[in-house]
Amino acid sequence: MRRRSLLRGGALAGAGVVAGAAAGASVARGDDTPVAAPSFTTGTGVIPFHGVRQAGVTTEPPAHAAFVAFTLPGGTDRRALGRMMRLLSDDAHRLTRGEPALGDTDAPLAVLPARLTITFGFGPGLYRAAGETAPVRDLPAFKIDRLEKRWSGGDLLLQICADDPLTVTHAQRMLIKDTRPFAAVRWVQTGFRRSPGMHEPGFTQRNVMGQLDGTANPTGDVMDNAVWAADGSSQLVVRRIRAEMEKWDLLSVTDKENSVGRRMDTGAPFTGVKEHDEPDFAALDSTGLPVMPDYAHVTRAHVTDPALKILRRPYNYDGVPNAAGHPDSGLVFASYQADIERQYVPIQRRLADKDLLNEWITPIGSAVFAVPPGCAADGWIGERVLG
């Protein structure tokens, strides 16, 4: 509904007729036409930083993200790590409330948090530096991997998410400034999903290949049980997955659907009509073959045991096309699970072994991180490991 045309065309521009205006407040204009002041709520959303579990994991994903990985220099000790995490926890607490960090040189950029979350992950190297046993280790090599060092590994990860890219940029700048006395930036991967207001919360995002991405995600108690350990910790896999768009473009819609086992438009499995219909892997077609092909992505990735599910929290990336116009696009795949070895690795083994979709996607980066529990208002992230 276009508000202005409604008012102009309605010929009843008297005060108080601005029905349906979100904000309710009317603002007088020069032509005496009242115009409803719009309701700006995207910028002011706050997701609490403190808690038993870190924010930004089971939180509904905001539209924009930056994944920032760091490398610790040799000789880093746990005292330095503790100083670093105290500083970064304080920054994160302030920024997520829409307040500038201490010493923030551009304080006005901090005032609209837009559901900002800052989530910390510890790589295997951080535990080594702290003299602790790491709860995560690098993934095994998969035959489909074409990993590049510039997108792989990391001792510390910051996952910065918000519904506004400038908010993400400012938080990233502030957090990097406070991290760089302790560690070097290893890689940064930015990504995006649909903008706020595009869909109802809980929608399944589309990736750059046009697929609904994350339909099988667990929700509610199943999600909580799959994602969180009893102490409030979790584990994170970040994989950079290049979409081979030039090859993907050669496929018909039917071919695209066969690679996944879902309809491109609705996301419904071949055995259903709606996106969230449970696929029937036992169903056979008239020729006696499974309706859900054995080689399709959904078939290969399917998990029946709720405790073995993973929470996919991916973001799309879209870099600069090359001179030939070939895109640099794909997915910053991020999944959270209580135990990478038990939950993620078996799924990825099945996909690497036989997933038709592998023809059009290539993993080019990979990293694993433990996600320590959240902290109380008088605590800091990592205090139980480093304190």
Add this chain to the structure above:
Amino acid sequence: MQTLARRSFALAALATLSVTTLSACGGTSAETAAPAPTATSAPAGALSIKDPWVKAADKGMTAAFGTLVNNTDKDVTVVRVASPASPMELHEMAMDDGKMVMRPKEGGFVVKAKANHELGPGGDHLMLMNPSAPIKPGDEVQFTLTLSDGSTIPFSAVAKPFAGAGESYAPSGVPSMAGM
């Protein structure tokens, strides 16, 4: 998800650092845990300090900052600052021979009744003249403010990496020199 009132954001934008509340995650001993700008919980004394921090420095002079909050109906004067980390001075920034320099603040910092007094880069600050050891990012540094009535306010400030605040120092009676 909570949605904050727009007004509080407007206030935050105007007052920038001065309305931020001291974060408990900083682990400082001077926590006031004020949840909102209006809820500053000053100690029984006349003065408190919000959001204190100190510029980390491997060597040489550096400075501490924060917001002095006077919750009383009378002006309060900070006449001295001390720290186990360094000899200290109260400093201001002033024009000297056409150049901004910092120098000792004559008469100390006067914090008006029911008002805030900002200590920040480019303005009044607490000067660490000669730290005895490097002040590393994330360190906690102890300070004690002394008021004109002799009462004292101890607080702890977290050290942050900070590129600015490289003001020139003009000690009394001495030509200005590069500082910090």
